[in-house]
Amino acid sequence: MSEDKLSKIVSLCKRRGFIFGGSQLYGGLSSIWDYGPLGVLLKKRIKDIWWQEYVEKREDIVGLDSAIIMHENVFLASGHLSGFCDELVDCPQCKKRFRPDKAEKIDEKLYRCPYCGIEVDITLYKPRKFNLMLKTNLSAVETTPLWGYLRPETAQGIFINFLNVINTTHKKLPFGIAQIGKAFRNEVTAGNFIFRMKEFEQMEIEYFVKEEEADKFFEEWVKERFNFYIEKMGLKKENLRLREHTKEELAHYAKRCVDIEYNFPFGWSELEGIANRTNFDLSSHSKVSKKDLSYFDEEKKERIIPFVIEPSAGVDRTFFAVICDAYDEEIVKGRLRVVLRLKPELAPYKVAIFPLLKSDNQLVELAKKIFYDIKDKISSIYDDTANIGKLYRRQDEVGTPFCVTVDPQTLMDKKVTIRDRDTMKQERVSIDRVFEFIKERLNEECFIS
Numbered sequence: 418m419s420e421d422k423l424s425k426i427v428s429l430c431k432r433r434g435f436i437f438g439g440s441q442l443y444g445g446l447s448s449i450w451d452y453g454p455l456g457v458l459l460k461k462r463i464k465d466i467w468w469q470e471y472v473e474k475r476e477d478i479v480g481l482d483s484a485i486i487m488h489e490n491v492f493l494a495s496g497h498l499s500g501f502c503d504e505l506v507d508c509p510q511c512k513k514r515f516r517p518d519k520a521e522k523i524d525e526k527l528y529r530c531p532y533c534g535i536e537v538d539i540t541l542y543k544p545r546k547f548n549l550m551l552k553t554n555l556s557a558v559e560t561t562p563l564w565g566y567l568r569p570e571t572a573q574g575i576f577i578n579f580l581n582v583i584n585t586t587h588k589k590l591p592f593g594i595a596q597i598g599k600a601f602r603n604e605v606t607a608g609n610f611i612f613r614m615k616e617f618e619q620m621e622i623e624y625f626v627k628e629e630e631a632d633k634f635f636e637e638w639v640k641e642r643f644n645f646y647i648e649k650m651g652l653k654k655e656n657l658r659l660r661e662h663t664k665e666e667l668a669h670y671a672k673r674c675v676d677i678e679y680n681f682p683f684g685w686s687e688l689e690g691i692a693n694r695t696n697f698d699l700s701s702h703s704k705v706s707k708k709d710l711s712y713f714d715e716e717k718k719e720r721i722i723p724f725v726i727e728p729s730a731g732v733d734r735t736f737f738a739v740i741c742d743a744y745d746e747e748i749v750k751g752r753l754r755v756v757l758r759l760k761p762e763l764a765p766y767k768v769a770i771f772p773l774l775k776s777d778n779q780l781v782e783l784a785k786k787i788f789y790d791i792k793d794k795i796s797s798i799y800d801d802t803a804n805i806g807k808l809y810r811r812q813d814e815v816g817t818p819f820c821v822t823v824d825p826q827t828l829m830d831k832k833v834t835i836r837d838r839d840t841m842k843q844e845r846v847s848i849d850r851v852f853e854f855i856k857e858r859l860n861e862e863c864f865i866s
C-alpha cells in the first residue's frame with residue numbers, strides 16, 4: 418500500500434460523504450473530523466456488531482455508558498494527571514510541536530519536522546512533556562474554576578462503576594463490563610487522516626478475573642479480538658499482525674500488552690491494544706476514594722482485588738482499516754472502476770434503486786415503489802440524480818452490494834435488472850421477487866430487525 422492510496426481513500430471519504438474536516442467552514446481544526454451521512458452508517462454498523470458480539474450474545478459481559486466529563490480525582494488515581502504525557506519538540510523554524518517518536522529519525526540526534534521538513538537537533542531543542550488531557554471548567558463562575566476532565570479513555574468510567582455494577586448485577590468472576598464512547602486526547606500529529614484524532618471513539622472491555630487466571634484469559638482475548646477483525650470486519654488476514662510490547666514499552670500498571678496492528682497505507686500501526694492491567698486501577702481507586710473496591714471470592718473465602726484484561730479498540734481506526742481493506746480499483750472496458758468491497762453487513766446501503774430515465778414518470782414511480790417496499794426491511798437508497806453509469810459508479814464507491822434498475826422493459830415484463838457489486842453480473846428478476854432475491858444472497862445481519 419502507498420501514500421498514493423492514502424490520498425485516494427481520503428478523497429473518496431470526503432467526496433462520498435463518509436468524513437468531512439471538523440469545523441471546515443471556519444478553516445478546520447487539526448486532527449478533528451466529522452462523520453457524514455455515509456460515515457455514520459458504517460461507523461454505527463461497526464459499533465453495533467461489536468456490541469452484539471460482546472454484550473448481547475454473551476452472558477458474562479454487561480454494558481455501561483458512563484459520563485465523558487469526570488472528576489479530577491479519577492485521573493489522580495489512574496495516574497493520567499501525572500503521567501499521561503507526550504514528549505514534544507518545538508520546531509525552531511515553523512514553531513509547531515511534533516513528537517520525535519513519530520517523526521522521521523535521521524540519526525541519534527536529528528529528527529525531521531513533519532510540518533516544514535527541516536532537520537531538528539533534539540539535543541538543542543530538547544523534548545518537553547505535555548499532558549494530553551483536555552480539561553474544562555465546570556464552575557459557573559470563571560474566577561473560581563472547578564476543573565473536570567474529558568476522559569482520555571473510556572476505561573476509567575468502568576473502574577469507578579465497578580462496585581455499582583457488581584451490586585446491581587451480582588456478577589461473579591470472570592465477568593466483563595463493556596463500553597463504547599468518545600475519548601479525548603490533545604494529540605499533536607500531522608497527517609494520516611483519522612488515525613490519530615483529538616476526539617475519537619473507543620470500544621473497550623474490562624474483563625475482571627482472578628489473578629491466577631489472568632494469563633489464560635489474556636491469551637483468549639488476543640485470539641478472540643484478532644479473529645473479530647477477520648470474521649466480523651472482513652479484514653484480510655495478511656493485513657493484520659500481533660505485536661508484543663517490550664518491557665520498556667509497557668505502561669507502569671501493565672503486566673503484558675499485545676497490539677493488533679493493521680497494515681495501513683502509511684505502514685503497520687496499532688488498531689487495538691490488549692493489556693493485562695493487573696489490579697492497578699481498582700487498587701488505586703480504592704486508595705484515593707477510600708472505598709473498598711474488593712470482591713468476595715466465595716471459593717477462597719477472602720476478599721480480593723480482581724485483575725483485569727482489557728481489549729481496547731478504536732472505532733475510528735477500525736473504520737479506517739475497513740475502508741483501506743475494502744478499497745479496490747480495476748479496469749473495466751478501458752475505464753477505471755473504484756469499488757469498496759465491504760462486507761455486506763458493514764455496507765451503509767445494501768441496495769440502491771434507480772429508474773433508468775428520470776424523465777419517465779412511470780419508471781420513477783415504479784422505482785420509488787420498490788424502494789418504499791423494502792426500505793423498512795433493509796438499508797436502501799433511491800437515486801435518480803445522474804445517468805445510470807454515474808449512479809452505478811457512486812454505489813460501487815460506497816460499497817453497496819446490489820443495484821436495482823427499473824427500465825422501459827420493466828413496464829412490459831415486470832422485471833428489473835439487479836447488478837452485483839463485486840461481479841457486476843446483471844440479472845433480470847421479477848419485481849415481486851426483488852426482496853427475496855436479496856434475502857437469498859445476504860445473511861440475516863444485513864437486515865433491519
Ligand code: ATP
Binds near residue numbers: 602618730731732733
Ligand atoms: P498510540 O500508540 O497509537 O498513541 P495508544 O497505545 O496510546 O495508541 P491506547 O491508549 O491503547 O492507544 O488506546 C486504545 C485504542 O484507542 C488504540 O488502539 C486506538 O485504536 C484508539 N486510539 C487511541 N488514541 C487514539 C487517537 N488519538 N485517535 C484515534 N484512535 C485512538
